[in-house]
Amino acid sequence: MTVENEYRQKSEQTEAKSDSNQDKKEPKGKGTKSPKASGNALLDRFSNRFDKKRVKTIMGIAMVLFSFFTFLSCFSYFFTWTADQDRVLDVSLFSFLFDGNPEPVQNWLGKFGAWMSHLFMYRWFGVSSFAISFIIFLIGFKWMLNILLLPIRRSIAVSALFMVWSSVFLGYFVEHIDYLGGTFGFTINQWSRLTVGSFGTFIAIVALLWVVLVVLFNADIVAWFNRAKGVKDSFFEDDEPVLATVTDIHVVNTIREDQIRAEQEAAEVNFDDEEDEDPSYGDGEDDSFIVIQAGAEKTVEEPFVPVNQVDDIDEDTEEEEGDFKVSIAATDATLSDDEFNSIRQEYGDYDPTLDLSGYMLPPIDLLKEYGNGQVSINKQELEDNKNKIVETLSHYKIDIAKIKATVGPTVTLYEIVPAPGVRISKIKNLEDDIALSLSALGIRIIAPIPGKGTIGIEVPNSSPDMVSMKSLIASEKFQNSDFELPIVMGKTITNETYTFDLTKAPHLLVAGATGQGKSVGLNAILVSILYKKHPSQVKFVLVDPKKVELTLYNRIERHFLAKLPGEEDAIITDTSKVVATLNSLCIEMDNRYELLKVAEVRTIKEYNAKFIARRLNPEKGHHYLPYIVVLIDEFADLIMTAGKEVEHPIARLAQLARAIGIHLIVATQRPSVNVITGMIKANFPARIAFRVLSKIDSRTILDSSGADQLIGRGDMLISLGQDLIRVQCGFADTPEVEAICKFIGEQRAYPEALILPEYVGADGGDGNDVDLDDIDSLFADAARIVVINNQGSASLLQRKLKLGYNRAGRIVDQLEGYGIIGPFQGSKAREVLFSDLESLEEFLRAKGIN
Numbered sequence: 001m002t003v004e005n006e007y008r009q010k011s012e013q014t015e016a017k018s019d020s021n022q023d024k025k026e027p028k029g030k031g032t033k034s035p036k037a038s039g040n041a042l043l044d045r046f047s048n049r050f051d052k053k054r055v056k057t058i059m060g061i062a063m064v065l066f067s068f069f070t071f072l073s074c075f076s077y078f079f080t081w082t083a084d085q086d087r088v089l090d091v092s093l094f095s096f097l098f099d100g101n102p103e104p105v106q107n108w109l110g111k112f113g114a115w116m117s118h119l120f121m122y123r124w125f126g127v128s129s130f131a132i133s134f135i136i137f138l139i140g141f142k143w144m145l146n147i148l149l150l151p152i153r154r155s156i157a158v159s160a161l162f163m164v165w166s167s168v169f170l171g172y173f174v175e176h177i178d179y180l181g182g183t184f185g186f187t188i189n190q191w192s193r194l195t196v197g198s199f200g201t202f203i204a205i206v207a208l209l210w211v212v213l214v215v216l217f218n219a220d221i222v223a224w225f226n227r228a229k230g231v232k233d234s235f236f237e238d239d240e241p242v243l244a245t246v247t248d249i250h251v252v253n254t255i256r257e258d259q260i261r262a263e264q265e266a267a268e269v270n271f272d273d274e275e276d277e278d279p280s281y282g283d284g285e286d287d288s289f290i291v292i293q294a295g296a297e298k299t300v301e302e303p304f305v306p307v308n309q310v311d312d313i314d315e316d317t318e319e320e321e322g323d324f325k326v327s328i329a330a331t332d333a334t335l336s337d338d339e340f341n342s343i344r345q346e347y348g349d350y351d352p353t354l355d356l357s358g359y360m361l362p363p364i365d366l367l368k369e370y371g372n373g374q375v376s377i378n379k380q381e382l383e384d385n386k387n388k389i390v391e392t393l394s395h396y397k398i399d400i401a402k403i404k405a406t407v408g409p410t411v412t413l414y415e416i417v418p419a420p421g422v423r424i425s426k427i428k429n430l431e432d433d434i435a436l437s438l439s440a441l442g443i444r445i446i447a448p449i450p451g452k453g454t455i456g457i458e459v460p461n462s463s464p465d466m467v468s469m470k471s472l473i474a475s476e477k478f479q480n481s482d483f484e485l486p487i488v489m490g491k492t493i494t495n496e497t498y499t500f501d502l503t504k505a506p507h508l509l510v511a512g513a514t515g516q517g518k519s520v521g522l523n524a525i526l527v528s529i530l531y532k533k534h535p536s537q538v539k540f541v542l543v544d545p546k547k548v549e550l551t552l553y554n555r556i557e558r559h560f561l562a563k564l565p566g567e568e569d570a571i572i573t574d575t576s577k578v579v580a581t582l583n584s585l586c587i588e589m590d591n592r593y594e595l596l597k598v599a600e601v602r603t604i605k606e607y608n609a610k611f612i613a614r615r616l617n618p619e620k621g622h623h624y625l626p627y628i629v630v631l632i633d634e635f636a637d638l639i640m641t642a643g644k645e646v647e648h649p650i651a652r653l654a655q656l657a658r659a660i661g662i663h664l665i666v667a668t669q670r671p672s673v674n675v676i677t678g679m680i681k682a683n684f685p686a687r688i689a690f691r692v693l694s695k696i697d698s699r700t701i702l703d704s705s706g707a708d709q710l711i712g713r714g715d716m717l718i719s720l721g722q723d724l725i726r727v728q729c730g731f732a733d734t735p736e737v738e739a740i741c742k743f744i745g746e747q748r749a750y751p752e753a754l755i756l757p758e759y760v761g762a763d764g765g766d767g768n769d770v771d772l773d774d775i776d777s778l779f780a781d782a783a784r785i786v787v788i789n790n791q792g793s794a795s796l797l798q799r800k801l802k803l804g805y806n807r808a809g810r811i812v813d814q815l816e817g818y819g820i821i822g823p824f825q826g827s828k829a830r831e832v833l834f835s836d837l838e839s840l841e842e843f844l845r846a847k848g849i850n
């Protein structure tokens, strides 16, 4: 948020607050009990009868009547001014009303009407003076019925500025005073023509309109201009950009409705019906090749529904029962309902995108199309594979009741229903034999397919199709998704677009041997977010020890990246900086938890919703919290060089950061147990595996084999909990990612990247000098007790191990030194940093402690 906008939003809130405070204070002075009248009983009773509320109602009625009166008389002025003007010109109201002339005036509302309309239309602002009637009506109506039709202060500001401007504008076109611009408009123009000439005056009037628009609506002319011209030229043929709903705030989505693609139907081939003429399975002309077209286009109705409606909230009513007033003190953190209602009515919802209003999501044309977008398979290949599967199984005396094939972009799934009595494990064991008979790599047997009661054999297609990122981003499913952090990864073997919400994942472990598509996969994740989110909603922390993979994203530093204070580059390539950044994120996490606690909410989503609804006061440190996605490439490299120093904060973040919107994506080439430790695994429920080299690696990452049987080039297995899904990753090449970053980078940006909290490392001298070489003989037992009880206190160790206080205290220091428990936190118990015994044992073993 720019300082300007923050200041503006804050001052708006203070103004509104002080207003509502004034409202509350007013009755004291004016009326309920006049101290002045204490000596005079009659006056006292009188003032009691006419308390503030009644006076307000009466004045409201008078004002509404007066507004109608002025409106009608001014309207009548258009028809009667010529007849009445001689009589009202240069006469005061009093002398006109009592001039004793019996001849009636022509104005529909008599002499008073004629004089008032002359005042408004001739002597003041011309036709623009209707704005005065409008303002009087608005205030009168509020006072009369206590119903707020429009926010009053804002309406006054808008009406007054437009009244002045339109009076000057209309006055430009008249040669003598009349009702177009009134005396005001005419005089200003006359003076201005003498001073800067006719042309100069016109330019000044146009400039004045701009100023008015900027003052009132913070109009961003450049963005309008860009939207109207630049984007239209390059990306649109004829349509306007669509306003996409991204949870609760607006972003301009440049992807048009006709660019959104409906889901492709999976191509299914049922071998039992092969005698039937299946129209989707060859058309008789060229039977060797079948092309299965995309499913019928579904028209997408209203994919985006802009939401920015401020709910109609009843204005707070002042509860005044006689002299008795009850006021409830507002709690410290949250605004009282009164304040909240009045602020919300005056200013509407807080809009975090305001700093970069007019920001446009990248257009789809920046991505390229790969493959032909259609599922095609050689009919002969399908037949052959099916025959080979049946034959191989028959060698082992396994009969098949039914077989069906589903053709995906890279893999065909053969689903078989074995004859009754066949043991599933028997088929599962034949994986290698089937692979041999099909002479194909990457065969995977899923026995049984969850929820289907069939056995699946995945066989790679001889000519796999590429899945382009373009088709995924343009997919109906992704464009219409209302996830907080939507990710579109690729297509499943049934040709469905695979999307998921990173906030639900909530941390992701990505592994794959070199050259199998990991970097492309990470780009797919980042690109998904860039195609859906505004810079105010999400920030990336990018760690790239290889120094080359993520440098492209430097261009979007001031839009989407976060960095440590004083750092030059936002993309972190140095291990020592990684440690500082991760610890800084831990501080950010703690700060955010503190904010959530004060706001009495449990998640970042609730917090932001509350902030947007202006229920949290920015003056008390509240601010809109963007999601932070931390992407660490080559995690193995980090663990090798920094070990515990990185493992520690990672474990903390993984355990605790999900609720406050920090999500980790950790990628590694080597998924071995000393890189992906038990502690990390336990906290990364979502895993993505590209092809790995051994079954053991596959087990480490997925807890099951399978990743070793993938075929590479973006073929991957995703597990977001239980099910393992095979997906062909979407492909976007480096130049495309570069073009996206360039498009974003060229738009208006924040002054700098998001600055993370400052972290002073251990070498900053925190005085924690425990001798870790000389550990207590009961250290390992103490660590187990602490983890089992999830409580890191010396008294617990004293009780359980029957120790004296000093020894227990020393062990606690050592536990902290080894990163098993967190630092001293005053009255609160120390945090235990291991969630289960298994990971602790692994840690102790690695350290040679037992």
Ligand SMILES: Nc1ncnc2c1ncn2[C@@H]1O[C@H](COP(=O)(O)OP(=O)(O)OP(=O)(O)O)[C@@H](O)[C@H]1O
Binding pocket: 466, 467, 512, 513, 514, 515, 516, 517, 518, 519, 520, 521, 669, 713, 714, 715, 728, 729, 730, 731
């Ligand atoms: N989804 C995909 N579709 C088609 N081809 C792909 C896909 N993903 C990767 N490839 C091919 O594989 C090559 C290597 O991919 P990538 O650079 O992502 O590998 P990597 O796993 O990151 O390797 P490293 O760990 O060495 O960086 C790419 O240049 C591309 O040709």
